[in-house]
Amino acid sequence: MSTNTFAITPTDSTPVVGSPGGSVGEIYVGVAGNLALSFGADTTSTVFLSVPIGWFKCPELATIVWATGTTATNLVGINRLTNSF
Numbered sequence: 001m002s003t004n005t006f007a008i009t010p011t012d013s014t015p016v017v018g019s020p021g022g023s024v025g026e027i028y029v030g031v032a033g034n035l036a037l038s039f040g041a042d043t044t045s046t047v048f049l050s051v052p053i054g055w056f057k058c059p060e061l062a063t064i065v066w067a068t069g070t071t072a073t074n075l076v077g078i079n080r081l082t083n084s085f
Contacts, residue, residue, distance in 0.1 A: 008075035010036075010067040019079055023061035029053055030074025036066035045069055 006018030008027065015022030027035065032052050036045040039059070045066045048056070065075065 004079045006077050008065050008077045010065045010070040010075070012064075012067050015063050016065060016077060019077055021061075023063050024065070024077035024079060025058055025061055026078045026080075027056045027058065027062075027065070028074075028076040028078065029056055029072045030076070031072060033071030033073065034069060035072050036069030037062040038064040038066065 004019065008016060008018075008024065011017075016024045029035070029051050030053065032050065035048045035051050035056060037048065037058065038045055039062055041063075043064075045064070045068070047069045051072050
């Protein structure tokens with residue numbers, strides 16, 4: 001298994017940048033706060049309140065990390081890529 005890590009800059013319009021497929025499975029939160037995320041083709045946000053410092057495992061692949069509603073900062077995304085042979 002390999003991993004892909006990338007900085008996340010919340011935005012209100014584009015899919016997660018720097019990630020293969022434009023989505024993220026886990027987010028490292030460097031400064032605690034709220035995370036506003038969209039999943040799949042959904043364009044509305046779900047806000048997770050008071051996310052502590054550390055790894056946040058998304059319930060499914062997040063496609064947008066919204067600027068509106070996200071107060072957590074220093075976000076790093078990681079996708080664990082499984083190699084199939």
